[in-house]
Amino acid sequence: MNDAQVRGNDAGSVNYLDATDDDLPGALSPRLQYKVTGNAVSVHIVLAEGDDTVAEDTVTAGTGDTPALAKTLALKIVSMAVAAKPH
Numbered sequence: 001m002n003d004a005q006v007r008g009n010d011a012g013s014v015n016y017l018d019a020t021d022d023d024l025p026g027a028l029s030p031r032l033q034y035k036v037t038g039n040a041v042s043v044h045i046v047l048a049e050g051d052d053t054v055a056e057d058t059v060t061a062g063t064g065d066t067p068a069l070a071k072t073l074a075l076k077i078v079s080m081a082v083a084a085k086p087h
Contacts, residue, residue, distance in 0.1 A: 028054065028084060030077045039063050043073060047080045054084045 031046045047055040
């Protein structure tokens with residue numbers, strides 16, 4: 001992914017940059033931990049700013065549709081970032 005944005009009324013803007021946290025002080029960084037149990041995957045998302053956790057949530061879905069899970073995770077991370085860094 002080179003660039004991602006959210007557009008719409010009052011949606012804010014979230015950009016993905018291929019850089020490290022050290023390159024962008026104050027940047028939010030998603031950290032994901034996956035756990036697969038049978039046909040379900042649970043993904044714990046931590047949104048961090050440096051060493052500080054600014055938001056966290058868990059998404060659970062089936063393992064059969066990887067593209068749908070990726071889309072769900074991307075949308076969740078964007079909504080968490082917008083909520084954490086209001087414009």
